[in-house]
Amino acid sequence: MGLLSRKDAKLITDPLADNNPITIQVLGICSALAITAQLKPSIVMAISVLFVMGVGNVVISLLRNLIPSKIRIIVQLIVVATLVIIVDQVLKAFAYSLSKELSVFIGLIITNCIIMGRFEAFALGNGPWKSFLDGIGNAAGYGLILVIVGFFRELLGSGTLFGFQVLGDPVEKTGLYAIGYENNGFMVLPPMALIVVGIIIWVQRSRNKDLIEEN
């Protein structure tokens, strides 16, 4: 890693695995359940959050010495809200159907606990470069889980990936459907998202026993 020092690189790689915001800190679950029935919205959501977090963390970090601590939550909210509105407007302008599909959940990025959490826990106490890396890392960790969940839910629930029928046509009975395969309707329902996230958490913790909480 020539570009990044080892410490800086850890800011990005840690949230991808051993300090993942969804599977370890269990934050941002609601959006992970709501929009992961298909892969495309999952990826759009991941990119939106990546943008909001990367830029937001830098802004807050630059302002950190100017913000009176009594009103810091309001300032943070204004920063997130501004960024989310930008994302929302861009999506409406360039990807209207997707924006319809994601509906209220783009707006709800504001309430994504990961974002406020990183502002509070990291950006308020570190410089802009470090904060940027931290924001990107956490958003990527969040996005990674979203994409994994979205992949399995779309593949098993609808038999498609990005809308392409990878398993054959269920109406014409081609591909796998010719031998009696059927889509799993349960996968499209939100409870299954929770179960898939649970299985990811299970696999991760059985591979790395240090992550198992004592209680």
Add this chain to the structure above:
Amino acid sequence: MGLKENLHKLKMKYEGKKMAPAFNALHTFLYLPNMITKGGTHIKAADDLKRTMNTVILALVPCLIFGMFNAGFQHYAAINGMPEGMSFFSTAFWNMDNFLLGLVTVLPLVIVSYGVGLAIEFLFAVIKGHEVEEGYLVTGMLVPLIVPVDIPLWMLAVAVAFGVVIGKEVFGGTGMNILNPALTIRAFLFFAYPTWMSGDKVWVHEAVERAGTPDAISGETILGSYAQNSDVMYSLQDMFFGFIPGSVGETSKLLIIIGALFLIFTKVGSWRIILSTLIGALVMGLIFNGVVDAGWIQEGSKFFGLMSVPFWQHLIIGSILFGAVYMATDPVSAAQTNKGKWIYGFLIGFISILIRVFNPAYPEGVFLAILLMNVFAPTIDHYVIQGNINKRKKRLKVKTA
């Protein structure tokens, strides 16, 4: 040299090895363990978990055999027309043709259910290094009884794998599960593959293939007919004896009652839960009858058909009786306290009929009601125990004051 010695030798050979739990399971399934507890005083009883489980299986066998005959009977009745004036011992029902067809359709369900379920149990036992747990013995028997005859085997296999892993193993295995595993499997099938689990085509063997041909039949269940306000073509006697379409083992109310008496007599099933579930169902049925009598629901309302069913008939249509006897009484997922059992059972019956009548998408609400109350069972127990503690505290205060 008998089987017992051979098994014992195998067990000794593999002691301490990774595969040991698998051999131990085989050994103790067939014979008493040859291990003897040393030192101290012990209470000796012949009933361990495996014997308890086997008792439930014995109680289920009549339902399974009846289910096989019924699978064939429904198939031929759909083709040749329903024989008139059936009594319980009619040869129109108990004949070889019916049984052979049933055997061919139902036996694979049993094999897949046990095969997949036990494979997962063995796998987890070997990975986690504990003994194989007996819990799947009953679940594996229940599963084929609560699915339609024609369910594709791979769907059943997927559902069993899901139910055993997510419904039981993640909570720590037998005795730790919150939900009834058999019902978890059914719920998974119901939500994942609804076209194979509900409607009027799945309950009779090969009805799906015949749809649209001159041989097409209307093989809907009685609940299905009521929900659509259409006429029911079965007599009360047919319903009670079980000559009706439905899931494999839930149709014969007579055999379920015999099974229930057997379970109560051997003290394996809790009579409190069975009784209170039935009371709950009757109460809800009475309320609906009252609503109809008061004229609040007019004919032509979509609820009219099911609401006007005489309250006691709710017990012999659908699977409430099977659920009450074999599912609600699962000692792991049910409430543990006696008072808790009354509340738990009552609410199961009450909610079952509520779902049955009000939600046309779920013609049978029994499994949903039991799963819901499984979740609440620990809460019910908590408040029953707290209530008792508070009562005793008060008594103590009165005495000391």
